[in-house]
Amino acid sequence: MKTKQGADGQRWERVSQAVDEHQAKLIRYAASIVKDRERAKDVVQETFIRLCRQDWQEVEGHLQAWLFRVTRNLALDVTRKEKRMSYVEEPDSMERLAGDRDGAAREQDRRERAGSLLELADALPSKQREVVLLKFQQDLTYKEISEITGLSVSNVGYLLHHALKDLKSRWQASQPL
Numbered sequence: 001m002k003t004k005q006g007a008d009g010q011r012w013e014r015v016s017q018a019v020d021e022h023q024a025k026l027i028r029y030a031a032s033i034v035k036d037r038e039r040a041k042d043v044v045q046e047t048f049i050r051l052c053r054q055d056w057q058e059v060e061g062h063l064q065a066w067l068f069r070v071t072r073n074l075a076l077d078v079t080r081k082e083k084r085m086s087y088v089e090e091p092d093s094m095e096r097l098a099g100d101r102d103g104a105a106r107e108q109d110r111r112e113r114a115g116s117l118l119e120l121a122d123a124l125p126s127k128q129r130e131v132v133l134l135k136f137q138q139d140l141t142y143k144e145i146s147e148i149t150g151l152s153v154s155n156v157g158y159l160l161h162h163a164l165k166d167l168k169s170r171w172q173a174s175q176p177l
Contacts, residue, residue, distance in 0.1 A: 018063060026047060027041055028138070029071060029072070029133065030044055032130075032137070034078050042078075068148040072130075120170045124166060128159050128162065130149060131151075131160050131163065132163045134149075135160060
């Protein structure tokens with residue numbers, strides 16, 4: 001009996017550590033898909049519930065990729081379900097970076113540029129947008145993105161290359177002379 005309790009304690013410790021380490025990143029990622037922070041939190045909560053039920057040996061060594069993949073699939077399920085339930089889409093509202101009221105003008109300018117870049121990224125085709133956000137918002141490797149999305153590593157590179165090329169030209173066109 002002590003062995004079972006010890007194993008359960010170790011499982012909960014691992015899950016707790018995973019929550020501490022990955023929760024904020026997963027919420028940002030889910031929010032980029034479902035376009036709503038509260039729904040994103042629900043998606044991530046369900047991800048961690050599934051982690052609690054998961055055999056730890058199956059996720060060990062690639063926990064982050066597993067968490068992102070499950071979060072992605074759940075977020076896409078939510079999006080599909082909402083599209084079926086309503087013909088009227090909510091206006092696009094990608095979460096903006098929260099800012100301090102007393103931040104310097106330089107910080108405000110940085111935020112505005114980041115917001116503009118996020119808006120430009122939001123206009124990309126869905127697969128390109130997803131790999132860009134995973135790469136630059138979540139700082140994942142091509143291999144991790146490949147594991148999450150089910151795309152090949154070379155396809156991830158191809159999509160990123162074309163997305164960045166498109167973003168660069170859109171950014172240049174949007175900037176005043």
